Amino acid sequence: MIRHLAAASLLLTTACLAIGPAAAADPGITDSEILIGDVEPLTGPPALLGVAASIGHKIAIAEANAAGGINGRKIRYVLEDDGYVTARTIQGVKKVIDVDKVFAMLGISGSGQSIAVMPVLEKSGIPTVIDVAPVKFLWEPPRKNVFVVGQSYEEGIVHLVNFLADKNPGRKWGLITQDDDYGITVRDGFDSVVKAKKLNVVYSGNYKKGQQDFSSDMLQLKESGAEVFLAGGIIAENIAMMKELEKLSIKPVTGIFWPGRIEPVLKLMGPAGDGIYAVDYVEPFAGAAGKAFLEKAKPLVSEAEFKGINRYTMTGYAAAKVLIAAIERCGKQPTWACTISELEKTKNVETGVMAPISFGPGVRFSNQKLQIMQADAATLSFKPVD
Amino acid sequence: MQYLIQLLISGLAIGAIYGLIAMGFAVIYKSTGLVNFAQGEMTMITAYIAWTISTTVSGNVFVVAAGAILAAVLLGLIIERLVMRPMLGEPVFATVMVTIGLAVILRSAINFIWDAYPHGLDIGMGRGIVHLGSIGVRTGQLAVIATLLLLLAAIWAFFRYSKVGVAMRAVAADDRTALLMGISATRVHALAWAASSVIAGIGGVFFALSYDLSPAMFQLGLKAFPATILGGLDAVLGSGIGGLLIGITENLAGGYLGSGMKEVAGFAMIIVVLMVRPFGIFGERDIERV
Numbered sequence: 001m002i003r004h005l006a007a008a009s010l011l012l013t014t015a016c017l018a019i020g021p022a023a024a025a026d027p028g029i030t031d032s033e034i035l036i037g038d039v040e041p042l043t044g045p046p047a048l049l050g051v052a053a054s055i056g057h058k059i060a061i062a063e064a065n066a067a068g069g070i071n072g073r074k075i076r077y078v079l080e081d082d083g084y085v086t087a088r089t090i091q092g093v094k095k096v097i098d099v100d101k102v103f104a105m106l107g108i109s110g111s112g113q114s115i116a117v118m119p120v121l122e123k124s125g126i127p128t129v130i131d132v133a134p135v136k137f138l139w140e141p142p143r144k145n146v147f148v149v150g151q152s153y154e155e156g157i158v159h160l161v162n163f164l165a166d167k168n169p170g171r172k173w174g175l176i177t178q179d180d181d182y183g184i185t186v187r188d189g190f191d192s193v194v195k196a197k198k199l200n201v202v203y204s205g206n207y208k209k210g211q212q213d214f215s216s217d218m219l220q221l222k223e224s225g226a227e228v229f230l231a232g233g234i235i236a237e238n239i240a241m242m243k244e245l246e247k248l249s250i251k252p253v254t255g256i257f258w259p260g261r262i263e264p265v266l267k268l269m270g271p272a273g274d275g276i277y278a279v280d281y282v283e284p285f286a287g288a289a290g291k292a293f294l295e296k297a298k299p300l301v302s303e304a305e306f307k308g309i310n311r312y313t314m315t316g317y318a319a320a321k322v323l324i325a326a327i328e329r330c331g332k333q334p335t336w337a338c339t340i341s342e343l344e345k346t347k348n349v350e351t352g353v354m355a356p357i358s359f360g361p362g363v364r365f366s367n368q369k370l371q372i373m374q375a376d377a378a379t380l381s382f383k384p385v386d
Numbered sequence: 387m388q389y390l391i392q393l394l395i396s397g398l399a400i401g402a403i404y405g406l407i408a409m410g411f412a413v414i415y416k417s418t419g420l421v422n423f424a425q426g427e428m429t430m431i432t433a434y435i436a437w438t439i440s441t442t443v444s445g446n447v448f449v450v451a452a453g454a455i456l457a458a459v460l461l462g463l464i465i466e467r468l469v470m471r472p473m474l475g476e477p478v479f480a481t482v483m484v485t486i487g488l489a490v491i492l493r494s495a496i497n498f499i500w501d502a503y504p505h506g507l508d509i510g511m512g513r514g515i516v517h518l519g520s521i522g523v524r525t526g527q528l529a530v531i532a533t534l535l536l537l538l539a540a541i542w543a544f545f546r547y548s549k550v551g552v553a554m555r556a557v558a559a560d561d562r563t564a565l566l567m568g569i570s571a572t573r574v575h576a577l578a579w580a581a582s583s584v585i586a587g588i589g590g591v592f593f594a595l596s597y598d599l600s601p602a603m604f605q606l607g608l609k610a611f612p613a614t615i616l617g618g619l620d621a622v623l624g625s626g627i628g629g630l631l632i633g634i635t636e637n638l639a640g641g642y643l644g645s646g647m648k649e650v651a652g653f654a655m656i657i658v659v660l661m662v663r664p665f666g667i668f669g670e671r672d673i674e675r676v
Contacts, residue, residue: 043494045602047502176645205645210605212597215396216640216648223389236504236600243597247515247522248392268506268598308501 026336028103033074034327034334036061036320037102039092039117040109040132042081048235049259049312050109053132054079055297055305056316057106062300064324071332075324078102082109089113090120097124104128104327104339106319111135111153112181121146127326127339131319132312135185139365145336147343147359149319151281151368153182153257157189157230159370160255160279163385164228165197168253174203174226176217176241178233186232186257202226211237218244221252228253231276235260239268246272253277261373262310266380274377277385281368282314282354286381293317293353314353321351392521393641394634399527399596401633402534403589407610408617408625409541410586415619416558417578418470420478423485425586426607427492428465432458432587433594433603434500437507447509454591455584462583466576474572489604496601507594530592537585538626545622554578558620586610612656618669628667631655 028035038057040050061075069075078100080092089109096102097120104127108114111133118138121128125145130138134150175190177183183206194201203224205217218241221229229245229252231238238260245251254276261278263285269276283289293314298306326342327334344363348356355369373382407429414422422428436454443449469488473481496502506513512526545551556564557574565571593606610629617628632652640648665671 043497045502045600047497047601051497051502179646207645208649210602211649212593212602212605213396213400213636215400216393216637217645219389219392219396219641220645236598236602239504239598247524249522262503264503264505268504 026103026334027097027101029073029334031073033076034070034104035076035078035100035102036323037078037080037093037096037100037105038107039080039082039089039096039113040107041084042079043083045236046084046110048262048310049132050081050084051308052310052312053107053316055301055308056131056313056318057320058305059297059300059313060317060320060324063296066300070324070328070334082113084110084113086113086116089117093117093120097126102126103334103336104323106130106316106323107132109133111138114138118143118146125336127323127336127343129319129323129343131315134365135181142362142364145340147322147346147364147366149322149357149366149368150315151370152365153185154189154192156258156279156281156370157186158193160257160277160372161190161193161199161230162197163279163372164230164253164255164277165193165199168228171200171227171253172202172225173199174205174221174224174229174252175201176203176205176207176214176221176230176232178209178237179206180209182234182259183232186230190230190232207233207237212240214240214244215247217241218248221245222248222250226252228255230255231260232257233260235262235265239265239273242269242272242276246270255279258282258311261382263380263382264310266375266377266382269375269377271377273375276375278373278375278382279370280311280373280382281370282311282318283352284373284382284384286376286379286383289352296352318351318353318357322346322349322357325349388520389641393637395518395521395523395527397634397637398531398630399523399633400637401613401630402530403593403596403606403629404610404613404632405534405626405629406530406537406589406592407586407606408613408629409537409622410582410589411611411614412617412619412622412625413578413582413585415614416622417554418575419558420470420481420485421619422582423482423607424465424489424492425582425610426604427489428458428461428583429586429590429593429606430496430599430601430603431461431492432583433507433590433599434496435461436587436591437505437594437599438500440507440509445509447511450509451591454587458583458587459580461587462580463576465583466579470575470579471572489607493601493604502601504598504600505594506598507591509595512592512595524596526592526595530589530596533588533592534626534630537588538623541622541626550577609652612652614666616652616656616659616666618666620670621666621668624666624668 040054082088082092115137128146130148139148177187203221203226231241256278258280266273329342330338346359357366372385374385435457439453440450514525515522553569561571613628613632614625617624635651635655636648639651
């Protein structure tokens with residue numbers, strides 16, 4: 001009898017351990033709602049990406065809720081502002097996980113912030129889909145519960161520089177980058193193509209984050225005789241650079257990276273921005289997919305939010321769609337373990353704003369297809385080139 | 387040679403903007419003995435208000451200028467009355483901390499009231515490019531240099547010949563004696579905040595005209611502060627000139643020593659100057675009799 005009892009106890013204990021904490025109701029889920037958390041920069045200059053990404057999450061959530069929610073449960077979005085300050089990102093993520101007790105996470109802020117918060121995410125085990133700033137560290141090595149939608153900065157730069165190099169053989173090159181992790185990534189990608197294609201780099205500048213006047217930098221670029229220019233600024237920096245080049249009466253073939261590929265930038269650059277090239281993995285708003293997305297978004301967000309839509313809204317939307325679909329596939333009683341398992345099974349999920357998204361066993365990065373676009377100052381839009 | 391001239395002109399243009407904001411720092415310090423760490427944010431708010439007027443009321447340059455000046459006066463007066471006056475008599479450290487808190491609030495206000503997108507201030511002028519020989523300059527850049535020079539002359543005359551200017555100098559020299567002479571120190575303080583807000587606001591509007599408006603614009607305050615230290619915290623005119631020196635130094639360093647040196651050149655310059663003249667190039671030596 002005692003032997004039977006001991007065996008039963010052992011079996012029960014083993015079963016509990018096997019199911020793990022997920023079997024006990026995971027946080028953030030009630031009979032009527034599921035909580036999804038996010039931490040973004042909603043104030044300060046990077047709010048441009050944080051606010052836009054959060055609007056993308058809201059659109060996907062509103063769309064799902066309008067269709068009845070996730071298996072009858074409405075989704076509630078818990079959003080925190082980190083002001084792009086890493087300490088506040090960590091604080092914010094801890095708050096949404098421990099205090100708000102969300103079921104899953106989206107976002108999260110910039111690349112440095114996502115990297116810093118990784119130990120918290122890993123330790124908690126919460127299903128997370130990162131969409132704002134894809135950098136290799138986030139998926140190499142793969143973490144069980146963290147998935148990344150997008151393309152790496154390095155690949156983006158390599159794709160852009162390769163395109164410009166093939167289109168402009170034998171030309172002199174100029175590059176300017178920011179003095180931070182973003183700038184290092186841009187420079188590393190650029191250098192790899194320079195080495196492979198033996199590009200002739202005649203100007204290489206490095207500016208301090210926050211610099212607003214680029215008169216001496218662009219004058220140096222002009223003096224160097226550069227004919228192809230990779231503007232490694234983000235938003236205001238690229239605008240300032242292009243306007244300086246206009247003042248100096250030169251117009252090199254210019255490439256910019258996707259963080260600065262937002263339509264209002266073209267308005268501020270004016271004629272100086274016409275014809276600049278950009279690389280991205282989300283659809284341009286001028287294309288059919290972009291227009292369809294805007295049509296879909298219009299009734300789901302406020303007028304102010306609609307005005308705040310940019311490319312980050314598309315990345316946020318795609319990530320939220322993937323997460324919602326994974327939770328949905330878990331049926332009536334979704335758990336963290338099931339959601340993570342379903343995220344891993346994500347295969348060719350269509351979002352309409354980028355190429356189909358897939359993950360896989362041990363693959364936590366969606367590796368989106370890149371495309372080159374060119375600015376059209378007349379219509380203030382980017383149009384696909386290849 | 388053409389390279390050098392282009393660097394000098396661009397340096398003078400950005401330096402004039404630093405100079406105007408630096409004068410704003412100095413006006414408050416001279417009248418109240420306080421360093422206002424919200425100066426860059428006040429500059430930014432005035433520029434955003436000018437942009438709002440240009441997009442909602444009228445893009446006419448006179449309407450925008452009048453509206454922006456009025457808004458800057460009100461901003462300065464409101465801050466002085468609601469935030470700074472209650473701090474009168476409190477330790478300087480506490481008052482400075484209040485200005486830091488104010489800076490954070492004003493910075494966040496940009497996103498709450500406006501948005502995080504960059505915007506262009508279009509008033510029908512200032513954005514065009516003129517060519518002096520083969521050197522290109524924006525008309526707004528020429529205008530800001532001229533405005534700084536005019537303001538330097540006007541402020542010199544104001545402090546030297548006007549009753550209010552003399553009263554401000556009296557309060558700055560010894561507020562208790564000034565009070566005994568019938569001068570209202572609180573009124574002088576209010577006037578100083580309003581004047582500082584307007585002068586720095588002019589710099590902000592010119593920056594928005596020559597470059598663009600963005601929530602990062604508050605950083606101009608950080609660039610203008612070394613100009614004030616260089617010129618002398620208590621020297622309004624000296625701060626204006628300090629701005630020009632910092633602008634030129636930055637551009638020459640950026641042009642000849644490389645991009646990375648641009649941002650540190652101004653700070654390197656003030657370290658050297660302060661070692662020789664701790665009170666700034668045009669500042670007054672503080673003598674204490676024991």
